[in-house]
Amino acid sequence: MVDGADAAGWSEVAAGWSALWGSFAAPAQDKLIARCGIGSGTRVLDVGCGSGEFLARLRAIGAEPVGADPAPAMAAAASVHAPVVEADAEHLPFDAGRFDVVTAVNALQFADDTVGALREFARVVVPGGRIGIANWAEAARSDIDVIERAVAEALDEEQHPDGPLRPAGGIEDTMMDAGLEVVASGIVATPWRAGDDTTLVRGILLGEDAATLTELHGVVVAAAAPFRGADGGYVLRNHFRWAVAVTD
Template sequence: MSWSQLATEWAELWGELGRPAWAAVAESTGIRSGSRVLDVGCGSGEFLAYAASLGATVAGVDPAEGMVDLARTRVTNVELGDFGSLPAGPFDVVTAFNALQFADDTDDALAALVAVTAPAGFVAIVNWAERELNDLDVLERSVDEGEPSPDGDLRLPGGLEQLLADGGLELVASGAVAVPWVLASDDDLVRGVLLGEDASVQRELGPTVLAAAAPFRQGDGYRLLNHFRYAIGTVVE
């Protein structure tokens, strides 16, 4: 199932997960009234709406038409596109939340972000931390048919920092930030973990997911503690 088809359900179950990371990026880059912000791989537009609430002028691009349609219900300046088709800018802050790792070439994708960033502006990259820092991994392992693939370099400590250094950026901030995932019901949890699977698969694997999630149950719902890693670099004049 495509990201366009999943857009509404993804936004419902996952769209607000990154809020603590948004705050870390906004604080480190000084997003405020008058800031020009571009979010690449903007999904359903939650971070764009957050940045706009701080007074920023925002723009976004995403390769999934369904995501673009949803994002436009939050902010107006969102276009269909990817790392190879960015608006000219310049932007004071350019962000990519859980997006850069999907590029065919991460170095080329980073160079594209830098190219539309103003002198002395900021590029912020955010993605999932290594699996051992994520309660979600317990649930994913419960339904994996085999061993999960090793964590990619960008998920490991120092990976994002090295990427920015290789791209000629001066590191200004980096770290790991807790991003709790809170679900209101069994149904929400199963749909979130098995997002994109058809109803028959969700019925088959749902009990396995719920059994694995038992340690994270709170009342009628669940709270899983996960982490994102982030690194922010500035464009050297």
């Protein structure tokens, strides 16, 4: 999987991200839509919008979405669905109070300063506006961890430890550090599906070159065996945690 905050790296995988991962966080998006009160006419900024699948969903329910992402190819892909600016979470090129809601799905962890980013989100929402964050839960709550551990072992690498946003209470603590009042939070299943071995390996090793895909194909397929169905496809039962805060 892609890891890190490198905008050029995210640009390189924009098409693959959209095809393989762009929609799997929809159950977490649903929580943010409901608990941020997003509906017809709601002005929503989605930070780290990636290839824009959430923007498309927001538009479909009548909201007025805008995207922000520092990776040019991600921003270009997303701009099919809504206006998108190339910007990172800590430096949003918008006036104070421009939006009713700011969301970030699987993106806040890439900010150098997550508390600073949340303060920036609070700046661009109206007083009493909502901020909705969703992120991978701790590794132990997701099947993908089994496969990533096998890959790390094959490469003789240390697996990345869980970041501070991932465990229970992690998003809420960061929101409170930013001076926000948390009004709702929870955990939601975000299963990821791959129809065959090739799709599985491409998804797990997104961003790796062809030689690495070939080298690690057997490792990934063997590690994913517990998650393979009778049809030869895979379902990884992963989870996201989410939280919603309100500004003063």
